[in-house]
Amino acid sequence: MQTDNPSIEATVHALIAELAGVDAASIRNQDHLMQDLGLDSLQSMELLSRLSETYGVDPDMDEVMAAATVDAVISLIRDILARNMAA
Amino acid sequence: MTLKAMVIGGTGFLGLNIMEALLQDGASVTCTRRRGSNTIFARRMGVPLVEADLTDEAALADAMRGREMVFMAATPYPRFSSGAREQIEHAVRMAVTCVRAARRARVNRVVFTSSVATVAQPEQDTPATEDAGPPRPELLAASPYFAMKHAAETAALAEARQGPDLVVLNPTGCVGPYDYRVGTGILIVGIATGRMSHYVDGWVDLADVRDVARAHVSAAFRGQAGGRYILSGETVRVGVLLRDIARRLDTPFHCQELSPAEAIAFADREEERSRRDPRSGRALLSRALVDILLEGGRVDSARARAGLGFHPRPLGEALDNAINWYRRNGFLRPAAPATATMAS
Numbered sequence A: 001m002q003t004d005n006p007s008i009e010a011t012v013h014a015l016i017a018e019l020a021g022v023d024a025a026s027i028r029n030q031d032h033l034m035q036d037l038g039l040d041s042l043q044s045m046e047l048l049s050r051l052s053e054t055y056g057v058d059p060d061m062d063e064v065m066a067a068a069t070v071d072a073v074i075s076l077i078r079d080i081l082a083r084n085m086a087a
Numbered sequence B: 001m002t003l004k005a006m007v008i009g010g011t012g013f014l015g016l017n018i019m020e021a022l023l024q025d026g027a028s029v030t031c032t033r034r035r036g037s038n039t040i041f042a043r044r045m046g047v048p049l050v051e052a053d054l055t056d057e058a059a060l061a062d063a064m065r066g067r068e069m070v071f072m073a074a075t076p077y078p079r080f081s082s083g084a085r086e087q088i089e090h091a092v093r094m095a096v097t098c099v100r101a102a103r104r105a106r107v108n109r110v111v112f113t114s115s116v117a118t119v120a121q122p123e124q125d126t127p128a129t130e131d132a133g134p135p136r137p138e139l140l141a142a143s144p145y146f147a148m149k150h151a152a153e154t155a156a157l158a159e160a161r162q163g164p165d166l167v168v169l170n171p172t173g174c175v176g177p178y179d180y181r182v183g184t185g186i187l188i189v190g191i192a193t194g195r196m197s198h199y200v201d202g203w204v205d206l207a208d209v210r211d212v213a214r215a216h217v218s219a220a221f222r223g224q225a226g227g228r229y230i231l232s233g234e235t236v237r238v239g240v241l242l243r244d245i246a247r248r249l250d251t252p253f254h255c256q257e258l259s260p261a262e263a264i265a266f267a268d269r270e271e272e273r274s275r276r277d278p279r280s281g282r283a284l285l286s287r288a289l290v291d292i293l294l295e296g297g298r299v300d301s302a303r304a305r306a307g308l309g310f311h312p313r314p315l316g317e318a319l320d321n322a323i324n325w326y327r328r329n330g331f332l333r334p335a336a337p338a339t340a341t342m343a344s
């Protein structure tokens, strides 16, 4: 299980690159998953599902549905990890 | 004795509900997954996920070994209505592979989720039953959805003559929890978010997915081998249903009615746009949904009621529960991203 924060960003970028078929280096954190990167809602769910398996976290679907940008995805994973750590 | 079951397609809408019903009965359940499956819901159920794909018979048989009962809730339905021939062949291959793998793994029984689309609508105004015969040839030629469902079910039944036991279930449109791909749920999410801009009137039958799932579990024990069971709920006019959903959502109804010919043309155009440019979003109306709504009629689930103890709850209760699920899970926000509009 990975937990260090800088690698979360790299992992998110790599996975989006794979799903969207874009170069990881071209992804900016403010990018919108759908408008800028072309992920549809099912691909966004796949992204969050795979990340949650990688990091051993259990996001709520409404959090998944609300994560519309790369930044929001990274924050969501970080927040859940922090939440789990505090619990 | 604890039933040992495997659900193929357990990461999907019907599959998740079948797993929930099996777990409620104390069964031991494994769930297939693919690499890219959305496992968020399946993991919460605490069931082991085994990597298996209907394209690989040997690996599928390995995953099935030691399981008494296999629930096949993964027969494909068309994503787009173009390329029908390839999609039909694919669906047939998946259905046959499932049965062959089950035979290889010495599974006792396969419960095969098909669709009410494989049952002909009688000419007279009588409800369709399992004995009504296949859909008419013109419909099979015109609708990839009907053709795929019919071909896959026929192939599975034929393959199962060499074993194992196979029971076919023919559900109507299902509403309820876990429809995260927004299949039949488009009737709710589409009205809530305004994405369902157009519709075509006709008859539609809807059942609560939890009752349909329960009937699957019952079919594992009480279903007749080689038998088919219609699982239907309430039949309503589409226009009446959509207005009722808008009322339940407390949202204005702005959906424009199209004639059958207009609806087919509109859905084909929408699918073509979405296929060419996935970034432009899913089709606002899918061809499969149009075909289902235009062909819909009353169906009779007497056989499942008598043989499987199938008791569909009232449609209003099913709709309210589905609405609550979508609301709780963040699908009904006005700015919700475009979701699938594919009937399944």
Ligand SMILES: NC(=O)c1ccc[n+]([C@@H]2O[C@H](COP(=O)([O-])OP(=O)(O)OC[C@H]3O[C@@H](n4cnc5c(N)ncnc54)[C@H](OP(=O)(O)O)[C@@H]3O)[C@@H](O)[C@H]2O)c1
Pocket (backbone or CB within 6 Å): B008, B009, B010, B011, B012, B013, B014, B015, B032, B033, B034, B036, B037, B038, B052, B053, B054, B055, B073, B074, B075, B076, B077, B094, B113, B114, B115, B116, B170, B171, B172, B173, B174, B175, B181, B183, B184, B344
């Ligand atoms: N929804 C309805 O209202 C309704 C009504 C009548 C009949 N049906 C029928 O019921 C079945 C299930 O429908 P659904 O609504 O539950 O669909 P769904 O949510 O799309 O689920 C389909 C499931 O099948 C799996 N799958 C697809 N291709 C596969 C493959 N090659 N190997 C292994 N697994 C595969 C999917 O896995 P991934 O998660 O990896 O994609 C998913 O778990 C379909 O045959 C559909 O036609 C549905």
